[in-house]
Amino acid sequence: MNANGITSRRRFVGGLAAAVGCNSLSPFGFPVESSSWSAVGSRGTAAGPDAEYDGMAKLASNENPYGPSETVLKAMNRAWKYSNRYRYPDGGIVEAIAAHHGVTPENVLIGAGSAEILKAADDAFLPDHRKVVGVEPTFETVYRYATNSKAQAIAIPLRADYTANMKEIIRVTKLNARDVGLVYICNPNNPTGNIVPKGEIRMLLESIPEEIPVLIDEAYHHFVENPDYESSLKYVLQGRKVIVTRTFSKIAGLAGMRLGYGVAPREVIDQLRPVTYGSSINALAKHGGVAALKDAAYESKIRQITRQVREKTAAELKSMGYEIIPSDANFFMVNIKKDATQAGEEFLKRGILVGRKFPPMDQWLRVSIGTPDEMNRFMTAFKAIFS
Numbered sequence: 001m002n003a004n005g006i007t008s009r010r011r012f013v014g015g016l017a018a019a020v021g022c023n024s025l026s027p028f029g030f031p032v033e034s035s036s037w038s039a040v041g042s043r044g045t046a047a048g049p050d051a052e053y054d055g056m057a058k059l060a061s062n063e064n065p066y067g068p069s070e071t072v073l074k075a076m077n078r079a080w081k082y083s084n085r086y087r088y089p090d091g092g093i094v095e096a097i098a099a100h101h102g103v104t105p106e107n108v109l110i111g112a113g114s115a116e117i118l119k120a121a122d123d124a125f126l127p128d129h130r131k132v133v134g135v136e137p138t139f140e141t142v143y144r145y146a147t148n149s150k151a152q153a154i155a156i157p158l159r160a161d162y163t164a165n166m167k168e169i170i171r172v173t174k175l176n177a178r179d180v181g182l183v184y185i186c187n188p189n190n191p192t193g194n195i196v197p198k199g200e201i202r203m204l205l206e207s208i209p210e211e212i213p214v215l216i217d218e219a220y221h222h223f224v225e226n227p228d229y230e231s232s233l234k235y236v237l238q239g240r241k242v243i244v245t246r247t248f249s250k251i252a253g254l255a256g257m258r259l260g261y262g263v264a265p266r267e268v269i270d271q272l273r274p275v276t277y278g279s280s281i282n283a284l285a286k287h288g289g290v291a292a293l294k295d296a297a298y299e300s301k302i303r304q305i306t307r308q309v310r311e312k313t314a315a316e317l318k319s320m321g322y323e324i325i326p327s328d329a330n331f332f333m334v335n336i337k338k339d340a341t342q343a344g345e346e347f348l349k350r351g352i353l354v355g356r357k358f359p360p361m362d363q364w365l366r367v368s369i370g371t372p373d374e375m376n377r378f379m380t381a382f383k384a385i386f387s
C-alpha cells in the first residue's frame, strides 16, 4: 500500500509479471506517479522514450491517477490469452452492464470509450443539418462531432453561478423543436464539475417533446455525493427517449483501455448500433470492465480520496483568494484571472499538465485531481506562477 492506502501497481504487476515469466515487459506498468519532472529529464534520456510523459503530473484529462483496481488488473491479465482470437469468451460484458443497471442486454450498447456512443448519437440523430442543444462550456466533443456531420450546436451560456440554464435550454429546444435532433446534458458537467439537480432534469423531460432524444452524459457519476443529484437511468427504465452514457475511463481507471457504454430504450439502441463500428473493444477492456463493475470497494476508495484531495486543494486556493466552482467530480475550475492557455504553458514548463482553455471561461483553469503528490507539485507551481 502507498501513503493513500492504495496498493502500488508496480508491486502487483511485478509479482504477476514474474509469475508469467516476463519480468521486463509488464503490460500494466502504471505506477502511482511520484518522480519529479527535474528528476526524470527530457525525452530521449536513458530513462527511456516514455519518461517525459511518465514524469509529468497529469492533471489535464480527469483520469484516475491510481489506475485500475487489482481485481481489474488480474482480469485483464487473464484475458491476454485471447489476443490472437476473434470469437473469444468476452466475460459477458454487455450482460454484466445490463444486470448492473437492472435493464436487458438490448438496452446496452458498448463502445471504445463513451465517446464512441456520443459520436453514434450525433451520427444517428443529427442528419440533414439538425441541431443539438446543450450548454457552453461543456464536453464539447458532442458539438465537434455534430459540426463534422454539418449539424449545428445551439450552446446556451451557463448562468452567473456557472450552472446550466435549464429554463433556457427548454425554451430554445421548444422553439426549434422541428430541427432539434438531440439535447445533450453532461451531469456532472465537464469542465465546471457541478451537477444538474434532479429536479431540473425532470423539468427538462416533462417540458420538451417526448420524441426528442436526450443524451445524459454521466461520465463523472461515480464521484458525486450531492443529494440533489440522481442518475437519469430511471428515465430509461420508464421508456423515455433518454440515453445515459457511462465510462470506465474515470473512476475505474481504464481510460487507456477504451471502454464505455450507453443505456437506452431498445428502439434507441437499435438506431445507435448500426453507426458504431461493432468490434472496437478489445478482450482486455471487456474482461477488465466486468471486474470493475463488481469492485464497489475500490470505487468507494477512489471517490473518497478524490474528494479529500479535491477539498484540500480547493481550500488552499480559496485561502489564497481564488474563486473555485464547487465540484462534484474529479476535477475543479479555478479563476486564475489570467489567460488559461498561457498559464497552461507555464505549468507545462514545470512538468504539470493542466486542462486547456474552455471558452468563454478563458481565465479559468480546469485542474484534474491527481495523487496528493501531484497536487503538491501543482500547488508549488501555482504559487510560483501566480506569485
Ligand SMILES: Cc1ncc(COP(=O)(O)O)c(C=O)c1O
Binding pocket: 061, 062, 112, 113, 114, 115, 116, 139, 186, 190, 217, 219, 220, 246, 247, 248, 249, 255, 258, 259, 260
Ligand atoms: C463528460 C465526458 N464524457 C465523455 C468522455 C469520453 O470519455 P471516454 O471516451 O474515455 O469514455 C469524457 C472524457 O473526458 C468526458 O469528460
